[in-house]
Amino acid sequence: MAAEISGPDLFSVVVLLGAGVVAVPLFKRLGLGSVLGYLAAGIIIGPFGLKFFSDPQTILHVAELGVVMFLFLIGLEMQPSRLWGLRKSIFGLGALQVGLCGLLLTGVGIGTGFPVAQSFVAGAGFVLTSTAIVMQLLQERGEIATPQGQRMVSILLFEDLTIVPLLALVAFLAPMGSSQGGLQWINVAIGIGAIAGLVVAGKYLLNPLFGFLAQSRAREVMTAAALLVVLGSALIMQVSGLSMAMGAFLAGVLLSESTFRHQLEADIEPFRGILLGLFFLAVGMSLDLGVVAANWKMVLFYVVAFKLVKGAGIFAVARLLRSSNREALERAVLMAQGGEFAFVLYAAATAVGILDGEANAILTAIIIFSMVLTPLFIVALRFLVPKEKQDLEEVDIADGLTGNVLIIGFGRFGQISCQPLLIRGVDISIIDNDVEMIQAASQFGFKVYYGDGTRLDILHAAGAGRAQTVLICVDKAETILTIANLIKAEFPMVQIYARAFDRGNTIELIKLGVDFQMRETFESALIFGENTLIGLGVDPQEAADITADVRRRDAERLDLQLAGGIRAGADLMKGNAPVPGPLVRPRQRGRALSDETASVLPSIQSADAN
Incomplete structure (x- = not known):
């Protein structure tokens, strides 16, 4: 009797969860990131690996909700005022990068003998960077809120917006006689209307709705309402022929200044994490290894060619707008890939007759391989390209200092520690290895020299051997111990006063024999x-x-x-x-x-x- 009972396919669920649980920690331990772990796991359990799944497209459609929820949470962080502040990056930097890379990638297709329409569609699809992968990597590295991260977010937002004109161009390029061409123009008009309607609804309906539901004091109702807003916005955009992620992002932006913003974020976050991982698993399973095997030379050529050409375009735009070499190179490596929205564009081009089924499969494989290679390229960049040296212009390097007290590190702790000494008239020397900190200190009358306290030659030049006391005021436990060890070994007669990070750091400093230590937050x-x-x-x-x-x-x-x-x-x-x-x-x-x-x-x- 038990065998006749129907129910959910728990075996598939267990396989999906097990693949992620095993692969992601392993890949993160190897320094390859969680995204590549999910993609590799998807390939292994998919129809061309262990064959646990035969129809990854079904999973991919469900898993796209992870991208949708991710974009909703990003939208919650993007208040309209903040978006207005990014307008130059979105419509300036974003337009310049998309335009240049689109021309270059179209040129690759034309240069290798393909018609203009097919070359444009292939290149335009590759221009649309994977929002899910880039945002996930930025989040893992804690760089979403940094200026470099914000510039990449701005470009991604512009790329999402370009799906509307790209669909219009696909309709324009449709072969004569295609009945789908006119429909695409209608879809574009419907899409613009849907965006306007969503903005109006979000501005005048969402806040009153959540206010009314909050009075019920039922947590599960608020969670259901949050999911309704996200999925409803995505559905409106999908029915209008646009990106579901765009609808979710707009909904997030419209709720970003709501009093319920943090509640919504807490309700959506658990669903986002699981479904986003499922999305990457499904992308890995969607890789048609049969098409790749039959056309591997073409796939390999265009993966390399598209990534190199797009990366060169991104690097050129970044340098043109005065980004540093390091930032330009990192942006090029991170964004030189196709994205999930290319699948939508290729499907539309196939529907109007610009692409056939085989071309669609090959282009899809090229996109997926470019996504898979991105985490590997980032790891390679980390090992092959050293960090940029700081610009030491207008900064004096520590050499021949003679202060009675040497202070190493001039952050918040060092700035406060030196004040009693200055009031008493003690002769002090200060070194730090943060150029921006040194330049900022000079504006307030402090003379801080550039120097790395973990280097013995710098300690000699900074006068550690001539000083009566050295104050170690840096903020990293391992750095504090390194400096203390060097001074104890090389200058045993010098008093060492050390800032300690925590209790364990304190015990190690005491064992080392420093004259005084203080945990940085203990007394306060x-x-x-x-x-x-x-x-x-x-x-x-x-x-x-x-x-x-x-x-x-x-x-x-x-x-x-x-x-x-x-x-x-x-x-x-x-x-x-x-x-x-x-x-x-x-x-x-x-x-x-x-x-x-x-x-x-x-x-x-x-x-x-x-």
């Missing part, structure tokens, strides 16, 4: 807590005594830990109560509590270490 956090007690009505003297007691307990525990008594230290911090078993460090959101917090208040859910 104690004073913060003391003033909180006072604000709650505790007598100021009692609050000060409590703070002093915490400080004493911390010092005693440090002494015990240095002697190897971590368990004993934990017992002491808990009021001398014995602790059964090893010290367990509570976790929340994947981050561990600091040792001192874990031992004093094991029920606290804060995850910040001091």
